[in-house]
Amino acid sequence: MRVPSGLWKNLVPVQIYGANTGVGKTVVSTLLAKHFPGRKAGKTRWSVKYLKPVSTGPAGESDERYVKRHAGCQVRCLYRYDDPVSPHLAARNAGEMVSDETLLSRISKSLRQYARSEPFGADKRAIVLIETAGGVLSPGPQSTPQADLYRPLRLPVVLVGDYRLGGIATTISAFESLTLRGYDVDAIAIFNSGRFGNDEYLKSYFKNQGNIPVFSLPSVPDLEDCSKEEEWKKMEEYYENVHLSPELSVLAGCIVGQNRKRLQELNKMAKRTNEVIWHPFTQHKSIEQPHDILVFDSAYGDYFQTLHTRKSLKDIKHEDELPVLYPAFDGSASWWTQGLGHGNPELSLAAAYAAGRYGHVMFAGATHQPALLLADRLLKGLENPRLKKVFFTDNGSTGTEVGIKMALRAACKRYEWDGSAEEIGIIGLKGSYHGDTLGAMEASEPSIFNKKVDWYRGRGYWFDYPQVKMRRGRWVVEPPVGMEEEFGPRQYFESLDEIFDFETRGSSPRYEQYIEDVLNRLTKSEGKKFGALVMEPVLLGAGGMVFVDPLFQRSLINVIRRYSFSSHQTDSSDPHTWTGLPVLFDEVFTGLYRLGRFSSASFLSIHPDISVHAKLLTGGLLPLCTTVASQSVFDAFWGDKKADALLHGHSYTAHPIGCHVANTSLEVMKGLEVSSIWERYRRSWMGETRKEEGKFRMLKGERKEEWIWSMWNKHFVEEVSKNKRVDACVALGSVLAISLVDKKGAGVLGFHFRFSLPCF
Incomplete structure (x- = not known):
């Protein structure tokens, strides 16, 4: 949802959440609403707004009416339902199913209106108390738990704890639910719980849990058997006695102080970053001013919450009317890692579970359930009868490097080459890029990313190819400029289906003849040796989102697999044993539903011998990569000596948290695959x-x-x-x-x- 985060310079929004229903959220809101106008802390004068996004129950008993009566501040309710039940039931019963997007938009619009309506200055500020309904995970009108519903706003929270028997557990659980979703809980307020001792216990507990301040407020008067008039009088006396109490004053100061601290830290981040951070893929000389650096406060869904700068506000006359943060669309999905959106609560919960169960455990000669389940899930999803073994690494570049190690060892062992003494190259595609580790760099032709890396040599040959494009509303497969003789003339197609219809397009003698001629020149005339075919199926990601003619890729693989790279012949009756050269598919970018399917290899109707998967694997939450190999590749490392093994790994191999998150991510995406939404597309x-x-x-x-x-x-x-x-x-x-x-x-x-x- 595209709404700005609730952070302003002179407007302090705070969300009042309750650990449960009936814990006194409205009383705390009223106390704060009554406190701020008379607050004596410096020269600042405060105005107060009270906003109730969703209210259920009779209008005469509404929370906003109660706050208005006892605090006298400006109040607003966005959606009211008469039925005194949970908002999702009340909305359904009323026949008014307001969407989450509409509700968030109205809250954001209300905050903007408050900011515009106030004559702010150095001595004038406003606080907006936004009170939720029920508990932290109580459903909103569309059944979305409130902690998820309001998360795009990322408002600071005052959590009202439960003072009743059992309230310790509900308060801690509510806090953890908010923390899992990236909220900042500025303070916990709880009414004195007497002999239950909830407030005293929670003060001690939260002091050791991030030092979250807990404020114990005087208990509310006993209103049982009171008439409305008596109830009103007792509560009036209560508010008069408590609203300027030292404890409430410190609570209010905590809210204001946290707002100030957050603003100060955000404003310092760009300058401090420029001083101490060495950025990836960045020429630092081009960073002329600190405001050239994007400052992210958070991210949720497909949007960053990004700091407004003077540069971005140069045409704005009234800066105070704008929130400090604005929603910037993540057009590259954070280097293409995001599949289920930033801050996905399901993935966060999965990570928390695995962290609590394992943390991290060593993996050499050991196993754990998340890794084993992920390996089984990948092998099943890839539907490749060749692939039998899953090797874990931490990122796509490392995973591809491992795959290259696998392929080169397999080729050298079969063809009795000495890779340590002979130059063994790879075959790939022009414009491809497989990562920034040295081995992965060697598998790509010279480019801006690698040609100035001092150890880079570029050991390989990279084929040019026809590209698929939509131009002027028509799909076209066009050869590189000047290569019409090798690849044939430009071809037009009515749909993508036709481009991938290999049954109709048939084989391409022209493509295959060109590929064989090049291989003959390289291996027979120039005497070069190659140990692997390495390529991204269908689409080259980092190389520029280049759509390769899939028929060319099929032709290249077919020729490679039947070509004789050595006088040594493959002696195996197993149809899944690699021939010619091991074929490695780098699916780091294209795989795991990026192109709408579990595996992009399926677009080519060809099974690789090695397949690498990362990025979308964990939904963008944690770094994890898998390199999946065939039995014949695995067998190349079988031997009596340790030196014969694949001696590769890192401390966080098969990280249990990453593996469990990956299993969750793949399960969610599998649901999308069969959903009505994808069917519509x-x-x-x-x-x-x-x-x-x-x-x-x-x-x-x-x-x-x-x-x-x-x-x-x-x-x-x-x-x-x-x-x-x-x-x-x-x-x-x-x-x-x-x-x-x-x-x-x-x-x-x-x-x-x-x-x-x-x-x-």
Whole structure:
């Protein structure tokens, strides 16, 4: 949801959460509302607003009416339901199913209106008390737990603890639920619990849990058997006696102080970062001012909460009207790691469970359930009869490097080459990039990323290839400039399905002849040796979102597997044993539903011998990578000596927390795969003719995930491709890549977007 975080310079919003229903949230709100106008701390004068997003029950007994009567401040309720039940039931019974997005938008709009309406200055500020309904995880109108519903606003919290018997447990649980979701709990307020001792216990407990301050407030008068008039009189006396008490004053000071501290820290972060941080992929000379550095306060869903700077506010006249943070869209999904959105509560809970169960444990010669379950899940999901073994690493570059080690050992052992003394290269594709570790760099041609790395040599050969693009509303496969003779003329297709329809397109003698001619030149004329074919299936990610003609990739693999790279012949009756060279698919970017399928290898209808998976593996929460290999590759490391083994690993190999989060992430994405949402996208790309054909394909038992589609609106993609400033675009699965023509029309600038899955 695109709303700014609730942080302002002269407006202090605070969310009042309750550990449970009936713990006195409204009493605490009233005390604070009554305290601030008379607060004696410096020269600041305070005005108070009270906002109730959702209220249930009779209007005459509403919380906002109660606060108005006892505190006299401005109050507002956004949605009121007469039925005194949980908001999700009350909304359903009233027939008014307000969406989460609408509710958040109205809260954000209300805060903006408060900011505009106040004549703020050095001595004038306002506080907004935003009171929730029920407990922390009580459902909102759309059944979303409130802690998830209000999370995009990331408002600071005063948690009202439960003073009743059993309240210690509910208060701690409520605090942990908020913490798991990235809230800042500024303070805990609890009414004196007498002989239960909840307040005293919680003070001691939270002092050791991040030193969260706990404020014990005088207990509320006994109102049992009181008339309305007597109740009102008793509470008036209570508020008069308590609202300026030292304890409440310190609580209010804590709220204001935390707001001030947060603002100060955010304003210092860019300057301090520029002093002490060495950024990746950054030429630091280009950072002229600290405000060139983006400051993130948090991230949720597909948005960062990013600090406004003078640079971003240069056209704004009334800066105080704006929130300090604004929602910046994460167009690259944080280097393409996000699949289920930032701050996903399901993944956070999974991480907390695994952290509590394991922390981290060593993995050499050992095992644990999350790693074993993940290995089984990957082998099943990849549906590749060749793949049998799963090796764990921490990131895509390392995982690819491990895969290259595997492939080179397998090739050298079979062909009796000495890789330590001979130059053994790899075969790949131009423009590919497989990571920043030295071995992975060697598997890519010279580029801006590696050619100035001092040990880089670039050991390999990289084939050029035809590319797939949408230009002016039509799909086209076009050869590189000047290579029409090798690859043939430009070809047009009516749909993506046609491009991947290998049964109709058949094999390509032209492609295969070109590939064989190059291999003959390299191996026979120049005497070069190669140990692996390494490539990203379908789409080259870091290389510029380049969509390779899938027929060319199929042709390359077919030729590699039948080509004789040595006089030594493969002697195996196992059809899953690698031939020619081991084929390694780098699916770090393209795999695990990025393109709408579990494995991007399925687009080529070819099984690799080694497959690498990362990024979306953990939904972007933790670093984890797996390199999956065939039995014949694994057997190359079988021997009597330790030196024959794959001696690779790191301290956090098969990190249990990462493995458990990965299992959760894959389970959630599997649900999306069969959801009605994805079905809607599939059908939208078929067109009417294809829909009828789709029905026929379903009757034949063909699976939906075998169809070719995009999560981007088909009409939108076509219209973008027709824009005069656009050279071409690509859309497949969740990827949208747009190549722009520069202002002079003389070249193409790569401008690439990739949304995370929840947007669709």
